[in-house]
Amino acid sequence: MCRDNQITIIIDEKLEGTRIDMALSLAYEDRSRSFFQKLLDTENITVNGQVTESKKYKVKAGDIIQVTMPEPKLLAVEPENIPLEMVYEDEDVLVINKPKGMVVHPANGNESGTLVNAVMYHCGKNLSSINGVVRPGIVHRIDKDTSGLLMIAKNDKAHNSLAEQLAEHSITRAYRAIVYNNFTEDEGTVNKPIGRDPRDRMKQAVTTVNSKRAVTHYKVLERFGSFTLIEARLETGRTHQIRVHMSYIKHPLLGDMVYGPKKKILG
Known part of the structure; x- marks a missing residue:
């Protein structure tokens, strides 16, 4: 339950015995344990009406936890003259080939140099406003270290239309990747749900805890002995989906520094 900048969570039996910072990060998956630890330090969390600062408190079934969220930091998104590879453009839609290494939209720690900064310079105010000031025109995204085509909506009508097509899978999203090992x-x-990794909040994982349905179809294009070139087609669009699913079936992506093997092959 959420009211203005305050959320209320009632602990169920599944979370009983879990440290409060972990329990909150599992119940409110958009936030990390460290985020809730800071709120504990600033007395922004109560348990059954009492302020608690103890990070070691283990929650009990039926505990009523109220969290007062800080006001979000507003990012000033400035247009930047960054070269873009335009694949298609009309009065409604822009299709861009995003290079590896470019972040799609600004966030804390990546306030500039993003695709949004570049698109705002190119399009001015001609972008959809549905996602707000930080993500104008963004209908979908791909990882920083992934290159590929992105559709940008130049007005709200186009944004709604593209979002609907993505939801009903009338738009096909296919990617090519070199992965470890050969396929039989x-x-x-791969039809396995994906959510935050319970052991590492910076990663995603195949898990049944606070996860969402995720489906990746793959096809072998060429075999190179210890490596394979595949095409991966997304039926859903979860964070790091292809990387997580391929790692799960023991075919992590070559060059993946997060989900790949501990011994990296670079260059």
């Missing part, structure tokens, strides 16, 4: 089959499907 020529194609397959």
